[in-house]
Amino acid sequence: MTSAQEKQLLHLVIGGELSDLDNIQFTDLDAVDIVGVYPNYKAAYDVWKTKAQMTVDNAHMRYFIVHLHRLMDPDED
Template sequence: MSDNAQQLLHLVIGGELTDLENTTFRDLDKLDIVGVFPSYATAHAAWKAKAQQTVDNAHMRYFVVHLHRLLDPGQDAKSPR
């Protein structure tokens, strides 16, 4: 990534949910923090790999969190994922 490129950080996390209707994790101590990624594309690839590994557990869910939106809430909503 060049020095002038905008950093759009994304976090991939997952864990077992208490139920399928909510996004409340059953045990925060067992939360799987996959990592922080420099783009949506790299975060999505990591999310997909983790989701496929846990496909047999219906309560296991992984999420992509748009950290760049949290770090800069005034950022244009039309920016790339």
Template sequence: MSQLLHLVFGGELTDPQGTEFRDVDAIDVVGVFPDYASAYTAWKAKAQATVDNAHVRYFIAHLHRMHDESNPRSGTEKLA
């Protein structure tokens, strides 16, 4: 079975209804996780820890959906 990598990240947004970060340099990269369940656990902990700030939001990015070795236009580039 192949890995289904997920990235958890978040930070302060310019608008709580949107997805634009106020300061890209301040994005909190929580980590890369081998499956959705562990990513969800990390996301939930961060989301609950910042629940009092409506401008802070965390996301789960499905990295495995961005990388398809059979598709040369999958959004990833192999480097030497």
């Protein structure tokens, strides 16, 4: 695999308002913001950071990066 064909390590960025800051439970699942799927952690992190900064005034709003590649192929390092 050449550097131009780097392996995709898919990451999902999602966010929403939490009902309790001690647990990851969204107040309204219909309102969860599914931001998008990104080909690597760096791209996902950049989007996550932007979204998190946009909602900094709401203490219950949280954004997360989900490592989809780990869910899709849990045996691979």
